[in-house]
Amino acid sequence: MSSRYAQTPSQQQRPANSDSGYGGSVEDGDREFSVSVLPGQSSDPERRQWASHVHQLYFNQNRVALGRWISRTVETLKNFQTANSKWPATYPAVQRAEALSEEAETSEQPRLVTPQIAQEFNVLKLDLKLGALSPSELVHSLEKSSIASLLDGKIGQSVKHLMLLRDRIEDTSSKVLVTGDLNAGKSTFCNALLRKKVLPEDQQPCTSIFCEVLDARENSSVEEVHAIPINGALYNRHDSSTYHVYSLDQLEEIVVENDVYCQVKIYVEDVRAIDESLLRNGVVDIAIIDAPGLNLDSIKTTAVFARQEEIDVVVFVVSAENHFTLSAKEFIQAAANEKAYIFIVVNRFDNIRDKARCQRLILEQVAQLSPRTHQDAKELVHFVSSNAVIEGKDGAKLKEFDELEQSLRRFVLEKRARSKLAPAKHYLLNVLGDLETLAEVNINVTSAELEKVRDELSTITPEFQKSVQARTAVSDNVEVTIDETCDNVYGFSRKNISATIAHIDDKAIVEYDGVLSAFAYAEKTKEAMLQKIQKSVTICEEYARNQTVGGINSMKALGIMHLGDEYVEKAFRKELMFSRKRHQLSKTIQTEINIFDFFDFDKQEKVAGMSMGLTVATMAGGQLFGVSSWIDGLWKATSMLGPRTTRKLIVPALLVAGAAGAWFLIADIPNAVPRKLAKKIRKELEAMDYIHANSERIMKECRKVLGFPAEELRGAFQRSIEKQGRTVEEKKKLEKESEVAVKYFGNLLREAREHKGGVMKLDLEGPPSGTTA
Numbered sequence: 001m002s003s004r005y006a007q008t009p010s011q012q013q014r015p016a017n018s019d020s021g022y023g024g025s026v027e028d029g030d031r032e033f034s035v036s037v038l039p040g041q042s043s044d045p046e047r048r049q050w051a052s053h054v055h056q057l058y059f060n061q062n063r064v065a066l067g068r069w070i071s072r073t074v075e076t077l078k079n080f081q082t083a084n085s086k087w088p089a090t091y092p093a094v095q096r097a098e099a100l101s102e103e104a105e106t107s108e109q110p111r112l113v114t115p116q117i118a119q120e121f122n123v124l125k126l127d128l129k130l131g132a133l134s135p136s137e138l139v140h141s142l143e144k145s146s147i148a149s150l151l152d153g154k155i156g157q158s159v160k161h162l163m164l165l166r167d168r169i170e171d172t173s174s175k176v177l178v179t180g181d182l183n184a185g186k187s188t189f190c191n192a193l194l195r196k197k198v199l200p201e202d203q204q205p206c207t208s209i210f211c212e213v214l215d216a217r218e219n220s221s222v223e224e225v226h227a228i229p230i231n232g233a234l235y236n237r238h239d240s241s242t243y244h245v246y247s248l249d250q251l252e253e254i255v256v257e258n259d260v261y262c263q264v265k266i267y268v269e270d271v272r273a274i275d276e277s278l279l280r281n282g283v284v285d286i287a288i289i290d291a292p293g294l295n296l297d298s299i300k301t302t303a304v305f306a307r308q309e310e311i312d313v314v315v316f317v318v319s320a321e322n323h324f325t326l327s328a329k330e331f332i333q334a335a336a337n338e339k340a341y342i343f344i345v346v347n348r349f350d351n352i353r354d355k356a357r358c359q360r361l362i363l364e365q366v367a368q369l370s371p372r373t374h375q376d377a378k379e380l381v382h383f384v385s386s387n388a389v390i391e392g393k394d395g396a397k398l399k400e401f402d403e404l405e406q407s408l409r410r411f412v413l414e415k416r417a418r419s420k421l422a423p424a425k426h427y428l429l430n431v432l433g434d435l436e437t438l439a440e441v442n443i444n445v446t447s448a449e450l451e452k453v454r455d456e457l458s459t460i461t462p463e464f465q466k467s468v469q470a471r472t473a474v475s476d477n478v479e480v481t482i483d484e485t486c487d488n489v490y491g492f493s494r495k496n497i498s499a500t501i502a503h504i505d506d507k508a509i510v511e512y513d514g515v516l517s518a519f520a521y522a523e524k525t526k527e528a529m530l531q532k533i534q535k536s537v538t539i540c541e542e543y544a545r546n547q548t549v550g551g552i553n554s555m556k557a558l559g560i561m562h563l564g565d566e567y568v569e570k571a572f573r574k575e576l577m578f579s580r581k582r583h584q585l586s587k588t589i590q591t592e593i594n595i596f597d598f599f600d601f602d603k604q605e606k607v608a609g610m611s612m613g614l615t616v617a618t619m620a621g622g623q624l625f626g627v628s629s630w631i632d633g634l635w636k637a638t639s640m641l642g643p644r645t646t647r648k649l650i651v652p653a654l655l656v657a658g659a660a661g662a663w664f665l666i667a668d669i670p671n672a673v674p675r676k677l678a679k680k681i682r683k684e685l686e687a688m689d690y691i692h693a694n695s696e697r698i699m700k701e702c703r704k705v706l707g708f709p710a711e712e713l714r715g716a717f718q719r720s721i722e723k724q725g726r727t728v729e730e731k732k733k734l735e736k737e738s739e740v741a742v743k744y745f746g747n748l749l750r751e752a753r754e755h756k757g758g759v760m761k762l763d764l765e766g767p768p769s770g771t772t773a
């Protein structure tokens, strides 16, 4: 029994796990046409074919749309790979570790992120199996760049996988595996599908290897058998060393009790028209694989075979007489888990007398073995007699088989949507979901980084500008400090040394022990005078030291104020100033004592009160005269007295005068010596510009010594400003990079969401609503 059934419009939106219904509506430009196959019209082959074609159209459109989304996602991933190399993407932190490990077990697709890290991730999980650290700890312990390179690898893998999926959805071949109990009539069923006796049929179990029947056009339209040896190389039609060629007639010899070959490829000419043929139906090129009958030994082999990626559909042939054997039940249960749905052919139905009872019993069993198959039993469980098909005598049986064929073709197409398009859709959604999560996380991270760097810049930029200004101000300040200190020291020295020199003869500085030790007196006086001057210089130097300390301290204060910890002060020892080249006046001064230093002829008038000679003259002449005016007076008196009197008086007068003068001069020695020596020293010092030279020497030492901390301070400022400048530049660069990254991840998020939305809209079992892609 099998019946055509209708697809009502309300059924067109099926839940994803529903397997029923092949109708639907498709918008093709302005034209919308609905597909419905009504029960009463089930015999109408045109309508059936049309329904089938529309179904194929949906499939094709979905396939193309999915292919486009794959290409776009690949492009997005590649761009992300490039961006990731410039701006290492941040990885999300761990949240729900347990939930993830379950998820990981259920998926065998390549993933970019390990389950323990970032549960939201499906594909872009990083595989981290190093050492004792948990992957999450490991991710956090890794350099950003190592995560980036791991991610880079994962993106690469993902791109590769997407390419494979694209190839797979573009592959138009589909394989139908026909399996079932021993002798159930599998080979007969395959031959019926081909409308040609190709595979050997026998009362005895005979098929011992997998026989794949393909359209001869795939073998340059040559009908032949390619037998693939056990343990041979991978089959390649273009490489004749990978198989042995036999004719179709020889098939029986190879297939029955074979221990040389593991599989045969049978290329046959399809005798039917394209819209009738299962092997080539315009959309999918179907290969039929006749599997050896199941026994407890072969279940595993067949189950493994059925799991193969290229097997789109499993057709299970069961004998109506035997129902399901133990091995059949075992296989169906396993296959139902793997492929979700299987197509069940209950063969040899002609041998059953109570057909209704048989149907009921078998459907009950199906319900137990695969509830989902049972749910859609009208489409998926067919009761036929395969042996009647090729002869084509029994019209009713032929019709039943014809309906089975139509169902099978729709099933293959639908299964292809599931087996080829659905994994691609599923994987795309996972990758895009991962990209979305990564983009979201990175938007947060990069936005936070941007905000942080902007904050920092708003603090350090004005600080930097302030430092630059402060440097100029401090530099000026230092100059002023040095100049003022030097001016001060120079002024002080000049004043102090001048005053000392001016007053060195103000009072007798050594004791006078009489005329006999006059020379020693002179020497001691000179020595004392030089010492006095020397002492005043020393005082100036000490003053300069203290002033320098003051200058240094004010520079230190500037350094600490502006540079804080960055300013390292150097120890200063003021006693080292003027220590290398000591000033020794006694060595510089040339002044020698001579006889004239003892007598001061010029100073008699000015120093009247202290002149003994003057006292004598006053007493003698009753007049108040100086020595010179006294001699002048004498001269005048002699001219008044007339030459003769003068001539008479001159000798005694001169004698008196001489005696008085000599006495006076000798008495004046203690005063004359300091005066004369002071005069001489002053003269010499003046000649050598002693006061200025010394003041300048002292000042220069100050300037030199102050120069060191000044340079230190300038250097520290320079370093500090350069450092700040570099930080500002780095932060500015980071700011720009962050801006680019924020923008990039924003775009990535938008793109990932757009793609995801588009992919989600694709209804793989209905009209492709995402065809705008």
Ligand SMILES: Nc1nc2c(ncn2[C@@H]2O[C@H](COP(=O)(O)OP(=O)(O)OP(=O)(O)O)[C@@H](O)[C@H]2O)c(=O)[nH]1
Residues within 6 Å of the ligand: 181, 182, 183, 184, 185, 186, 187, 188, 189, 200, 201, 202, 203, 204, 205, 206, 207, 208, 291, 292, 293, 294, 347, 348, 349, 350, 351, 384, 385, 386, 387, 388
């Ligand atoms: N009455 C009847 N006999 C059938 C039908 N289909 C197949 N047979 C017969 O059942 C026997 C076994 O058929 P095969 O097609 O060789 O069975 P098989 O499942 O391929 O056998 P193995 O591959 O060896 O397990 C043959 O003699 C067929 O003629 C059917 O629908 N009705």
